[in-house]
Amino acid sequence: MHSSLPPPPPPPSAATPIRVVPDIPGRGRALVAARAIKPGEVLLTDSPLLLYPALDSADGSFSSSFCGHCYRTLAAGVSRSPLASVRFCSEPCRAMALLSSHTPWACRALSMIRSAGRLPPPLDGAEGRSQVAFLDFRRLLSLQGDAGDHASPELPLALHSLMGSLSPPLDPAGFSPELTAALLSKDRMNAFGLMEPAGVGSGGEVEKRVRAYGIYPNASLFNHDCLPNTCRFDYVDGGSDRNTEIIVRAIHEIPEGRELCLSYFPVNWTFKERQKRLLEDYGFSCACDRCLVEKGWKEQDEEEEKRTTRRGDGGCRGGRRRGLPACLLLREIHVPEGNCGGTLAPLPPSPQGVTSGVMECNACGGLRKGDDPCDDGGGEDDGIVVDG
Numbered sequence: 001m002h003s004s005l006p007p008p009p010p011p012p013s014a015a016t017p018i019r020v021v022p023d024i025p026g027r028g029r030a031l032v033a034a035r036a037i038k039p040g041e042v043l044l045t046d047s048p049l050l051l052y053p054a055l056d057s058a059d060g061s062f063s064s065s066f067c068g069h070c071y072r073t074l075a076a077g078v079s080r081s082p083l084a085s086v087r088f089c090s091e092p093c094r095a096m097a098l099l100s101s102h103t104p105w106a107c108r109a110l111s112m113i114r115s116a117g118r119l120p121p122p123l124d125g126a127e128g129r130s131q132v133a134f135l136d137f138r139r140l141l142s143l144q145g146d147a148g149d150h151a152s153p154e155l156p157l158a159l160h161s162l163m164g165s166l167s168p169p170l171d172p173a174g175f176s177p178e179l180t181a182a183l184l185s186k187d188r189m190n191a192f193g194l195m196e197p198a199g200v201g202s203g204g205e206v207e208k209r210v211r212a213y214g215i216y217p218n219a220s221l222f223n224h225d226c227l228p229n230t231c232r233f234d235y236v237d238g239g240s241d242r243n244t245e246i247i248v249r250a251i252h253e254i255p256e257g258r259e260l261c262l263s264y265f266p267v268n269w270t271f272k273e274r275q276k277r278l279l280e281d282y283g284f285s286c287a288c289d290r291c292l293v294e295k296g297w298k299e300q301d302e303e304e305e306k307r308t309t310r311r312g313d314g315g316c317r318g319g320r321r322r323g324l325p326a327c328l329l330l331r332e333i334h335v336p337e338g339n340c341g342g343t344l345a346p347l348p349p350s351p352q353g354v355t356s357g358v359m360e361c362n363a364c365g366g367l368r369k370g371d372d373p374c375d376d377g378g379g380e381d382d383g384i385v386v387d388g
C-alpha cells in the first residue's frame with residue numbers, strides 16, 4: 001500500500017530565477033539568470049541589514065518630514081525623539097528607535113556635537129548602549145569593500161578617532177582603524193538610497209532627495225551595467241510592515257545564464273559621469289556594451305550628450321547615433337529628466353505568466369502603457385501618461 005504521495009514539484013516558472021556565481025574574473029561575485037526570465041518578473045525581495053537616515057544637505061540635520069524609525073512620510077500628531085529634529089509616526093516606532101538607533105546616549109552625543117562641538121560624558125548602565133543586535137555584522141563584513149579601498153586614509157582615520165572619543169558606552173575592543181575604514185568602504189559600495197517621491201522645486205526643476213540609506217545583503221550582489229536588465233523599486237510609504245524592503249524586477253526578457261545587473265545610479269548619466277563615479281566609488285572602469293559604444297564618441301559631444309541623455313533620448317538625436325541598440329534600449333527604460341528621471345520596468349506578469357505591458361517608474365511610481373515609447377517622431381516625449 002502506498003503512503004500519501006509527495007506534493008507535486010512546483011511549475012518550472014516558479015523555480016528560483018537567480019543563481020549566485022562565486023567569482024567572475026574582474027567582477028567578483030555575480031547574480032545570473034537560473035532560467036529564462038519574463039519581463040517584470042520579481043527576481044529578489046530583500047530586507048535591509050542596516051538603515052540610516054540621510055542628512056539634509058542644506059543644514060546637515062535629519063529631515064523631519066518622515067519617521068525616524070520606519071521612514072514613512074509623517075502625518076500630523078507625531079512624537080519627538082530626545083534629538084529634537086527627529087520625529088516618529090507613532091509611539092511604537094519611537095519606542096523601537098529609542099532601543100536601537102536613537103538611544104538617549106546617541107541622541108545626546110549628536111545634539112552636543114552639533115550645538116557646541118563638545119563630546120558627552122559616558123553614561124552608566126544599559127540605557128546608554130546602542131543596540132546593534134539587529135545588525136548581522138558578519139553578513140555586513142562579507143560585502144564588497146576593504147580598508148584599502150580609500151583613495152586617502154584621512155577620512156576613515158578621523159572618523160575612527162571621533163568614534164573612539166564617543167565610544168565609552170560601546171565596546172571598542174577590536175574596533176580598529178582598519179575596521180572603520182572597511183565599514184566605510186562597504187557603505188560606499190553597497191548602500192542603496194531610498195528616495196523621497198520626486199518633487200518639483202521653486203524653479204520648476206525636478207527635485208530628487210534620498211530619504212534614507214540601506215544595506216541590503218542580497219541586492220548588494222548585483223553587479224553594475226550602464227544598460228541594466230533589472231531595476232529596483234521601493235515602496236517606503238506603503239502600508240506593509242515590510243515597507244523598507246527593496247524589490248528587483250526584470251526590465252525585459254532575460255535568457256538563462258545571462259548576468260543580472262542593476263545600474264548603480266540613474267541611467268541618464270553621460271559616459272564621463274558614469275566612468276568617474278564607477279572608478280572613484282566602486283574601483284572599476286566599466287566596459288559594458290553601452291560604454292564601449294560611447295567611448296568612441298568625440299569629446300566635444302559631451303554637452304550635447306548631456307542634454308539629450310537627460311532629455312531621455314539616450315544621446316540618439318544626433319542623427320548618426322540614431323538606431324544604435326544602446327540608444328534605443330535606453331529610450332525604452334528612461335523617463336526624461338523633465339518628468340522624474342527614473343527608470344521603467346514592467347509590472348510583474350500575471351500568475352499565469354502573461355506579461356503586463358505596463359511600465360512602472362522606480363522614481364515617481366507613475367505607469368506608462370504602450371508598445372513603442374521609443375517612437376522618434378520628432379516631437380517631445382510624452383513621459384508618464386498613465387496615472388499611478
Ligand SMILES: C[S@@+](CC[C@H](N)C(=O)[O-])C[C@H]1O[C@@H](n2cnc3c(N)ncnc32)[C@H](O)[C@@H]1O
Pocket residue numbers: 026027028029030143144189190220221222223224225281282283284285286287
Ligand atoms: C555592490 S558590489 C557587487 C557585488 C560584488 N561583485 C561582490 O563580489 O560582492 C560592487 C562591486 O562589484 C564589482 N563590480 C560591479 N560591477 C562591475 C562591473 N560592471 N565590472 C567590474 N566590476 C564590477 C566592483 O568591484 C564593485 O565595487
